[in-house]
Structures are given as C-alpha cells and as structure tokens.
Amino acid sequence: MIQAAAPPSRPGAARPWWEGRPFVAAMVLLAFVPFIYPQIPPIVDIGGHMGRYKVAADVAHSQMLQQWFTFHWLPIGNLGVDLLVVPLSKLLGIELATKLVVMSIPPLTVAGMLWVAREVHNRLPPTVAFALPLAFGHPFMFGFVNFSLSMALAMLAFGLWLRLGRLGKSRLRALLFVPISFVVFFAHTFGWGTLGLMCFSAEAVRQHDRGWSWWMAIIRAAYHASVMALPVLLILVWRSEATGGLTHRWFDWEYKWEYLLRMFRDRWETYDIVSAGIVLAVPLFALVHPRLTLSRNLAFSGLVLAASYVLLPRIVFGSAYADMRLVPFAAAIFILAIRFKKETRYPLATWLAIAAVGFMLVRLAGTTVSMAIAGKRQAEQLKALDYVLMGSRVAVLVWDKCEQWPLRRSDHLGAIATVRREAYTNDHWPMAGATLMTVRYPAAGWFQRDPSQIVRDPGCRHEGWSVHAALNNLPRDAFDYLWLIDMRPIPRTWVEGWRPVWAGEGSILLEREPLSGGGEAPPPATRPAASVPAQSATVPAQR
Known part of the structure; x- marks a missing residue:
C-alpha cells in the first residue's frame, strides 16, 4: 500500500542515529x-x-x-564539467582539476538523495542508505560525467522544490527555478528533463492532497513545473543547427533487462548483480511488509521515471545508453520513498538502518578497492x-x-x-x-x-x-x-x-x-x- 508522508518525529524525542546531522555528514564525506x-x-x-x-x-x-x-563554446546542454574544469585548470592543471570535480559528483548526489528523503518524510527513513551507493552507478562509472553532474544538481534542486512546496512558497519557487533550470540544463539536458519529470510528478501528488481531482492536479502541476520550460528554446536552436545524430533502438527489451542488472556494473559480476538485486528487492519488501509502505509523492515520481525508462530509445541524437542512464536514479527514488505506515517501530527501524548502512559500506569498500x-x-x-x-x-x-x-x-x-x-x-x-x-x-x-x-x-x-x-x-x-x-x-x-x-x-x-x-x-x-x-x-x- 502507498500512503502519504508520515508526520515528523515526536517533539522532544531524541532522534535516532540515522536521522542526525553526523549521519548525514558521514554519508556525504564517505562518498569522496x-x-x-x-x-x-x-x-x-x-x-x-x-x-x-x-x-x-x-x-x-x-x-x-x-x-x-x-x-x-556554444550554449548547449552538455557543458557541466567542462565549465568547471577549464577555468579551474588554469590554477591546478587539467588532471587535478578533473579529479576534484569528478570526485565531488557522488557526494553531491548523496546530499541530494538525503535532502529529498528528508523533505518527503519530514525525517530520514532508516532505509535511506540503501539508495546512496547508486551515486556510483553504471552511468557514472562509464564516465558520463556531465550527465552525472546534472543528475546530482537535479536531486539537490528537487529537494529545494519539495521544501519550498512544503512551506507554501510557490511564488518564490517559481522565481528561483527559472535560473535553476538553466543551470541544470547547461550541465546536461538529461538532468534538466529528469528534474522536470520529478518536480511535475511530486507537485501533482501535492495538488491532489490539497483536494484537487487528479485531472486538475495534473494540470496545476504542469502549470507550476512550466517555470522550468525556457531551456526548450535553446534546444530548438541547438538541434536545428546540428546534423546527424540518429534517434533509434526503441523498446530494445534485451538491453533494458540487462541494464537493470548492470546498475552497479564495475568489476566483479556476481557482487554487482547481487547488489542490483538487493536494490530492486528493497522497495518490494516495503510493499509487502505489514508495517512499511511507500510515500505516494516519491512513488509517483519513481513510476514516472520507470515509464520514461521503458519509453526512451537506447540511442538519442546519436548518444548511446540514453535509457540506461535513468536506471540507478529511478531505483533510488523508489528506495527513498520507503516509510513506516504509522508510527516508527524502532526495533525494526534500527535493524533496517543497520542493514542499509552495512550495504552502503560494503558497496563503498568494493568501489574503493x-x-x-x-x-x-x-x-x-x-x-x-x-x-x-x-x-x-x-x-x-x-x-x-x-x-x-x-x-x-x-x-x-x-x-x-x-x-x-x-x-x-x-x-x-x-x-x-x-x-x-x-x-x-x-x-x-x-x-x-x-x-x-x-x-x-x-x-x-x-x-x-x-x-x-x-x-x-x-x-x-x-x-x-x-x-x-x-x-x-x-x-x-x-x-x-x-x-x-x-x-x-x-x-x-x-x-x-x-x-x-x-x-x-x-x-x-x-x-x-x-x-x-x-x-x-x-x-x-x-x-
């Protein structure tokens, strides 16, 4: 069963260790x-x-x-790391500048995931660490650094979108997300598109929770998310001047299944596939467990990303692995959606938190080695x-x-x-x-x-x-x-x-x-x- 977000922790009660700032800081720093x-x-x-x-x-x-x-230089949607490394290289050289920027992408992604979970649940759920190793997923390990940076920025921006919506600051959000949409777009078009999908889907749930019918909620969500649409003008100019770059390989089911298993692809096949299996199983466990569920807010976002994965071709404008790039982030959204149905059961929550952090540390150790x-x-x-x-x-x-x-x-x-x-x-x-x-x-x-x-x-x-x-x-x-x-x-x-x-x-x-x-x-x-x-x-x- 999928339910609305839980209320915040009881006033005056001590936060469990997985909700505190030391935990957040440790998770972000370990990603370096x-x-x-x-x-x-x-x-x-x-x-x-x-x-x-x-x-x-x-x-x-x-x-x-x-x-x-x-x-x-041209204003295209594929500049993220270039815009950072090139000026930084004047001081540090290409190699050190690249290392510093690239090694910062997973911590930014982790920070974005934690922020999204905190805004949706009013706390960090004990299962949140299961999602964090996906910051080192297959797209990042393949070297899609502009895309990965744009997705890190998209996760952070999504957290801000959720926070401003929760505080009822829709007008301020609209003003801020015009420039934010351009920043994410210039990092990589894919991150901008994913940000739009996540914000639209989350806003549709929020509007429905405020009493609007689903049809009206979707229309109002599209209206709110439209503040991020201006980069479309740059895309029209960019693509009108481009030649070649075919879009094809639609519904390539063999590869789509493989990409689910490859979401952690790195070095050791059994280790990576078992890790992918755990990540896919965790949200299913939450759906069948009598005390757990998924937040409707993030579950809807996860379903939208999953549908996009199915519909995307394998090659877009000549760029391969277009659909594969969504897999770790769709999986992460479903994990971030997990919460308790009613009050948190702390013995169960503690064991879940220990298992999640253990999984994160095992994956991190393997990636480090x-x-x-x-x-x-x-x-x-x-x-x-x-x-x-x-x-x-x-x-x-x-x-x-x-x-x-x-x-x-x-x-x-x-x-x-x-x-x-x-x-x-x-x-x-x-x-x-x-x-x-x-x-x-x-x-x-x-x-x-x-x-x-x-x-x-x-x-x-x-x-x-x-x-x-x-x-x-x-x-x-x-x-x-x-x-x-x-x-x-x-x-x-x-x-x-x-x-x-x-x-x-x-x-x-x-x-x-x-x-x-x-x-x-x-x-x-x-x-x-x-x-x-x-x-x-x-x-x-x-x-």
Missing part, C-alpha cells in the same frame, strides 16, 4: 573516499573528456593542438607517455574482450596523450550537436576519431575492426607511434615497420621505423634500454 587514491578518476570515458578539456583550455595558444583540433586497482594499472599504462615526444601523432588500439563484465578503463586512455604531450590520438569523439570540439586530420582516414581505437576478435556481440584488419589498414605515415593497450598476444609480423620502445603492465608503445626509401621517423625520445621488450615471434600480452 573511492577517488582519493587514483591520480586520474579511473572511469571509462574520462580520458576523452580530459582531452577535450585540454583542447578547450589551451588550443588558442598551442600551435601543436591547432594542427588537429578546434573548439568553440576497484578504483585503487584500476588507478594503479592506469598509472602503469600511462608511463608509456614518458616516451612520446610533444606534438606527436599516436595511433591507439585497445582490445575489446567481447564485453566481459569488468568495465574497460582503457577505451579512452589514449587521449591522456593529448593532455600530457599535446599529441593527436584517434580516440576523441566529436559528435554533431553534442560537443564543441572538432577533429580534423584527414590523413588518418578511418583512424581520425572514436571508435577506431576499439578492436575486436570475430564473434563478439558488437561488430568492428579485428586486430589484424585494423593494423593492416592503419595509415603508417600518418602516425609517429602505435600504442597497444590491453592487447592480446599478436604475431610480430602484424606490426612490421614499428619498433617497440617501451612495454609495461597493460601497455606497449611502438615507434615508426624510418622508411627504406629514405623517409625518416621523428627522433626517438630518451629511454632506458631495459624498457624495450625483447624481440620475439609475437608481441606479448601486457602483464
């Missing part, structure tokens, strides 16, 4: 922990983002970058860049192991060469209407941009270049270095014309040899002889 150790946040797409930040920050005064990249493992490997792989000359052209190939469960952090690792060496790499992703950076290097042919760096073996779920075909078609004269990352053993004959200059854990760097007809490769960087792999019949898999 997983990214303290890694030098670069080891999430899938972050290298490509950092390459773009480097171009945005330095292309105006770097002749090296100007050979291949241009960047023009996973990030440490990935960060260490990433740091070893990036030692290859010590042997790359400034302004070089680097062809990057990353072996796809047919989509095994562990996320590949190496898909866009090559773009760090742009950050550290102002190099050209083939893994940047200019996309019509979605990014402000353009890549122009016709000599690279197919290897001009993402996804040319991803190579697969026959039989993989997604078709693409095989390792052999990619190496055969690589325009040798267009690149100075060939960087093989997470590559399986391959015959050395596949890389004729390239000499190895460095090999380490998960990474091997080869340099173009001088042409027999008299052409010359660029002068080699200084390197210790011990770093060069021994000659053999195959290029070895990295350790």
Whole structure:
C-alpha cells in the first residue's frame, strides 16, 4: 500500500542515529573516499573528456593542438564539467582539476538523495542508505560525467522544490527555478528533463492532497513545473543547427533487462548483480511488509521515471545508453520513498538502518578497492607517455574482450596523450550537436576519431575492426607511434615497420621505423634500454 508522508518525529524525542546531522555528514564525506587514491578518476570515458578539456583550455595558444583540433563554446546542454574544469585548470592543471570535480559528483548526489528523503518524510527513513551507493552507478562509472553532474544538481534542486512546496512558497519557487533550470540544463539536458519529470510528478501528488481531482492536479502541476520550460528554446536552436545524430533502438527489451542488472556494473559480476538485486528487492519488501509502505509523492515520481525508462530509445541524437542512464536514479527514488505506515517501530527501524548502512559500506569498500586497482594499472599504462615526444601523432588500439563484465578503463586512455604531450590520438569523439570540439586530420582516414581505437576478435556481440584488419589498414605515415593497450598476444609480423620502445603492465608503445626509401621517423625520445621488450615471434600480452 502507498500512503502519504508520515508526520515528523515526536517533539522532544531524541532522534535516532540515522536521522542526525553526523549521519548525514558521514554519508556525504564517505562518498569522496573511492577517488582519493587514483591520480586520474579511473572511469571509462574520462580520458576523452580530459582531452577535450585540454583542447578547450589551451588550443588558442598551442600551435601543436591547432594542427588537429578546434573548439568553440556554444550554449548547449552538455557543458557541466567542462565549465568547471577549464577555468579551474588554469590554477591546478587539467588532471587535478578533473579529479576534484569528478570526485565531488557522488557526494553531491548523496546530499541530494538525503535532502529529498528528508523533505518527503519530514525525517530520514532508516532505509535511506540503501539508495546512496547508486551515486556510483553504471552511468557514472562509464564516465558520463556531465550527465552525472546534472543528475546530482537535479536531486539537490528537487529537494529545494519539495521544501519550498512544503512551506507554501510557490511564488518564490517559481522565481528561483527559472535560473535553476538553466543551470541544470547547461550541465546536461538529461538532468534538466529528469528534474522536470520529478518536480511535475511530486507537485501533482501535492495538488491532489490539497483536494484537487487528479485531472486538475495534473494540470496545476504542469502549470507550476512550466517555470522550468525556457531551456526548450535553446534546444530548438541547438538541434536545428546540428546534423546527424540518429534517434533509434526503441523498446530494445534485451538491453533494458540487462541494464537493470548492470546498475552497479564495475568489476566483479556476481557482487554487482547481487547488489542490483538487493536494490530492486528493497522497495518490494516495503510493499509487502505489514508495517512499511511507500510515500505516494516519491512513488509517483519513481513510476514516472520507470515509464520514461521503458519509453526512451537506447540511442538519442546519436548518444548511446540514453535509457540506461535513468536506471540507478529511478531505483533510488523508489528506495527513498520507503516509510513506516504509522508510527516508527524502532526495533525494526534500527535493524533496517543497520542493514542499509552495512550495504552502503560494503558497496563503498568494493568501489574503493576497484578504483585503487584500476588507478594503479592506469598509472602503469600511462608511463608509456614518458616516451612520446610533444606534438606527436599516436595511433591507439585497445582490445575489446567481447564485453566481459569488468568495465574497460582503457577505451579512452589514449587521449591522456593529448593532455600530457599535446599529441593527436584517434580516440576523441566529436559528435554533431553534442560537443564543441572538432577533429580534423584527414590523413588518418578511418583512424581520425572514436571508435577506431576499439578492436575486436570475430564473434563478439558488437561488430568492428579485428586486430589484424585494423593494423593492416592503419595509415603508417600518418602516425609517429602505435600504442597497444590491453592487447592480446599478436604475431610480430602484424606490426612490421614499428619498433617497440617501451612495454609495461597493460601497455606497449611502438615507434615508426624510418622508411627504406629514405623517409625518416621523428627522433626517438630518451629511454632506458631495459624498457624495450625483447624481440620475439609475437608481441606479448601486457602483464
């Protein structure tokens, strides 16, 4: 059964530990922990983002970058982390600025979730911590940082919307949410749209609770939420100037089911799937338990997000995983909706709080260990860049192991060469209407941009270049270095014309040899002889 929100705790009664400020502070601060150790946040797409930040920050005064990249700021709905990192990088550099901004996204998301729960229930329910690990859900771990920042801001804004509605300050709310809607929109369009859905659905319940029929409540809710509609004008201009970017893959049920199981996808399949199962089971447990229920306010918001997930296609304007991004937040809203039907039963509440915090700590510990493992490997792989000359052209190939469960952090690792060496790499992703950076290097042919760096073996779920075909078609004269990352053993004959200059854990760097007809490769960087792999019949898999 779904009911209205419970009254606040009894006046004068001591708050249970999960409702106090120390608990809130601890939950927010713990969300910083997983990214303290890694030098670069080891999430899938972050290298490509950092390459773009480097171009945005330095292309105006770097002749090296100007050979291949241009960047023009425009008012589009995909700027969140860019607008923070680029100016901050003037003081701290691209890498530290990116780390500080990205590691702040989960704590902001956690704070937003806690605020929403507090406003709806007039207290923090004991189950609230079950939702908090979703701040590290699949979309964030995949590296959708602009989207993730926009959702963190949307959760915080939703908490403010609920608070001002509860206090009866609708006029003030309308004034504030005009600029707030633009802030969330510029972070990422998806967060703005989700904020609108959450605010509309919550307002419809509030209007119904004030005595309006459901039809009138929906009309009045749409009227109140319309203060956030002005960014639509920017979307019309933005999309009218964009070309390409198809919207398709509607009702792809196989993927929609997989995304439910993948909401925590990171490194360990059983651990991640069991965690997803727990998150999905908790709201169902509340519905069948005689003392628990769901707040109508948040349950309706959760149903609206769930319906949006079903209706969204997999690819929107050329951007993949559009529907997947909603999963952790819809699940979180249902968990945040859990409350007691009548008075809080503190023995049961205490056990629920202990279970929720235990789940949160177990997930946080796993994420921290996973990030440490990935960060260490990433740091070893990036030692290859010590042997790359400034302004070089680097062809990057990353072996796809047919989509095994562990996320590949190496898909866009090559773009760090742009950050550290102002190099050209083939893994940047200019996309019509979605990014402000353009890549122009016709000599690279197919290897001009993402996804040319991803190579697969026959039989993989997604078709693409095989390792052999990619190496055969690589325009040798267009690149100075060939960087093989997470590559399986391959015959050395596949890389004729390239000499190895460095090999380490998960990474091997080869340099173009001088042409027999008299052409010359660029002068080699200084390197210790011990770093060069021994000659053999195959290029070895990295350790």
